[in-house]
Amino acid sequence: MKIRVICGASTRTLEVDSSTRLDECVALGIETSRNQAQALIKQGAITLNGTLCQKCGLRLTADTSISIALPPSTQAKPTTQVPEMAITRIYEDEELLILNKPPHLVVHSAPSVREATLVDWLQAQGVMLSTLSGAHRAGIVHRLDKQTSGAIAIAKTNAAHAYLSQQLKDRAMGRYYVALIDKPLKEPRMIACNLARHPNNRLKMANIDAMGQHSTAARFSQSVFIPLINTQETSLLAIKLYTGRTHQIRAHLESINRHIVGDRLYGYSGALECRVMLHAYLLYLTHPATHKQMVFRAGIFGDMLQCAQEIFGVKEFDEAIRQDEIVQAFNHWDSAYRAK
Template sequence: MEKMEHTILEEQAGERIDKVLSTLNKEWSRTQAQAWIKEGHVLVNEEQIKTNYKCSFNDRIVITIPEPEELDVVPENMDLEIYYEDQDVLVVNKPKGMVVHPAPGHLTGTLVNGLMAHCKDLSGINGVMRPGIVHRIDKDTSGLLMVAKNDLAHESLVNQLVEKTVTRKYRAIVHGVIPHDYGTIEAPIARDQKDRQSMAVTDNGKHAVTHFHVLDRFTNFTFVECQLETGRTHQIRVHMKYIGYPLAGDPKYGPRKTLDIGGQALHAGILGFVHPRSGEYMEFEAPLPPDFQQLVDQMKNNR
C-alpha cells in the first residue's frame, strides 16, 4: 500500500478533512476521501477521525492508499440500449425485469454485468458490486439511468442528485381516477417496521417529495407523469399508494386485485443532468416500452 503525508497549511485550517484530501490529488474525489476516512486509511496526528473533522494548522495527515480491489463482477455480453456515451458518463435504457447491480441472489444477468462487458472504465466509488452506479431504478421499472465512468464524474452526478438539480420524470398508470390535474406529495419515507422488505410513509422517515400531473384518465385508472425531487427507495410507488392511487401491477404496494403485467407500470422516461466535464445541460427521453404503450392504448380504447 502506498502512503502519503501532508501537513495542514495555514490557509487550509478550518477546512473539512475530506475537502482537503480532494485537493491533494486531482484523481481523488471527496466521496473517495470519505470512504478512506471511514475505512481507517486516514490518520490525523496518528489518530482516526470522522469525515466531518475540521483541520487545524500543522495537523499531520497520513493517508494509506489501499490497493484497488479487483472487480468481482463477471462481464456478460448484453444488447444494452445505450442512449449516450463519452469518456465520463453513459446513459442506458434499462429494460423491465433487469436488476441494476449484483446482490445476493442476483450475481449475474444484472445491468452492471452488462456494463462491465461494454466498458471497463467505470467509477469505483460504490465498491466492487456497484461500479459506476449513481442511482438505481427497481427491477420491474424500465427506463433511463446515468452511469459514471470515473470517480470525478461520479461525484459530480451524486452532488447534482443531492442538490436536486437532476431531472427525473416517470410515466405511470395508477389505480383510481385522480380528479385534480396536478399535485405534490411531501411525506417522509423509511423502512416499514412491519415489513423490512418494504418502505412506508413514517414520521421518522427521510424527507421525500414527488410532483405529479395527470396525462390521461381512463375507466378506473389514471395515466400520470411523476417528477422526483428526492430519490428515496420505491418513492413513487410508496407515495402514490399513500394518497390512495397505487401503481397498477405493483406486487408490493398495489391492491390485491391489480393488473397482471409482470410488475408495476412505471417507466423512467426523461433524464436530464449537467455534464460533469463540459458543464452543459443534457436531457434524454426514452419512449414507453411496447407492452406499456399497448396497455395505455387498450385503456384508451376501453373507456
Template structure:
C-alpha cells in the same frame, strides 16, 4: 459480535421470526427462519422455533454468520446505451433487469453488462456497484446514469443531492385522479411491520414527489411524476399513500391489480449538467411496448 434485544410489552406475543425480520435491516423472513433453525438466534439463551411467541422481558441474542464475498464478473449482456463519453453513460434499463449484484442476484445484472462494455467504472460505491450513481427497481424501466470515473461520480452525486438533476417518470395508477397536479411531501422509511417494504413513516427521510395527470381512463390514470428526492421505492410508496397505487405493483399495489409482471413505471427523462464540460444534457426515452399497449387498450375502452 453478539447483539441483544429485550422484548418490550408492545412486542409481546409476536412471533420470533417476524420480530427479528423487523429488527435486522435488509433481512428476509426466510433468512431469519434459517438463522433461527441453525441456532444463530436464541431467546434467553435457548434454541427456539421460528413460530415461538416472544414475551415481555425476554432477551434475544444473535450472532449472524458472515456472508461470503462474491466476485462480480463481466457478462456479455446487450445494453441500450443512449449516450456515452469518457466520463459517463446513460442507459435505458429494460424492465426485469436488476441494477447491481446482491446475494440473491449475482449475475445478469446491469453492472455485469457494464463491466463487459466499459474499460473503467467509478469505484465510489465499491466493487459490487461500480459506476452506479442512482438505481431503478428491477421492474422499473428507463434512464439511468452511470459514472466511468470517481470524479464524475462525485460530481453527479452532488447534483443529485442538490436536486439539480431533473428526473421524470410516467406511471399508470389505479383510480381516477380528479385534480390536474399534486405534490406529495411525506417522509419515507423502512416499514416497521415489514422490513422488506418502505412506507410513509414519522421518522423517515424527507421525500417529495410532484405529479401531473396526463390522461384519465375509466378505472386508471396515466400520470407523470417528478422527483425532488430519491428515496427507495419513493414513487411507488407515495402513490399508494395518496390512494392511487401503481398498476401491476406486486409490493405496494392493490390486492387485485393488473397481471403485467410488475409496476407500470418508466423513467422517461433525465436532465443533468455534464461533470466536465458543464454542458446541460437532456435525454428522453419512450415507455416500453407493454406500457403503450396498456394505454391504447384503456383508450379503446373509453371510445367503445
C-alpha cells in the same frame, strides 16, 4: 478553522467549524455524497497529515491536511456469467454513459441477488467505470428498482461520479417518470412526508406521518404527481421527485390509495398480470466536463407502451408524453421548490 483537502493535482481550503467530521470534509472537498466519502475512508483512501485514517466520525482540528487517493476506474471482469442483453445506449462519451435500463434487471449486486446485474453487463462490455461507490456498484450514480425501466446515468470516471453525485444531492440532476395507476388522479398532487420502513412489512417503505407513527430512521420525502390522461378507471401520470428515497413513488401513491399497475407489493389488486408499470422517461443533468445542460429521453418499452396505448389510444398517448409538455407541467412546482 481551515482544513486543506488534496486530491490529485487539486487542492482546496475549506472553512469549517470545530464540530465538522472527517466524512463531511471529504464530501465537501471533492463534491461527492457523504455515503461515498465514507466508502473512501473505509477503503483506506484517506490520510490526515500523512497518517492513514479510517474513522468517518473523527472530529478534525485546525490546520489539518486531508489527502485523498481516489481508486482508479475499473474494467474488471464480471463475477457471474452474463447473458446477452439488448440495452440501448442513449448517449456516451469519455465521462458518462446514459442507458435505457430494461425491466427485470437488477442494477447492482447484493447478498440476495443471484442473477447477472447491470454492473456485470457493463463490465462484460468493457466499459470503463468509476469506483467511488466500490467495485460491486462500479459506475452507479443512482439506481432504479428491478422492475422499473428507463434512463440511468453511468459514471465512467471518478471525477464525473463525484460531480454527478453532487448534482443529485442538489437536485440539479433528476428524472421525470411516467406511470400507469389503478385509479384516476383528478388533479396534480404534491406529497411531502416522512418515509420509513413499513412497521408490518420490512420489504416496503411507508408514509409514517399518514399512519400516525414515528421512527428515528424516517427521512423527509417530496414528490409531485401530474395526471396526463384520465379515464374512469385509471390515469397516466408524470412524476418528479424532489428527494430521492427508496420506493418513494410507490410509497407516496399507496398513501393516497393509488397503486402503480402491476405493483402487488404496494397494493395493486387489479386483473393485469405485469411488471410494475413505472418508467424513468426523461433524465436531466449538467455534463461533468462541458458543464452543458442536457436532457435525455428513454423510449418506453413494449409491454408498457402496448398497455398504455390500449387504454388511452395511440394518438392520445403520444400527445400526452411529449417531452416539452411534461417539463413545462412542473414549472410551477419547480419554482415553489426553489423558493423554499
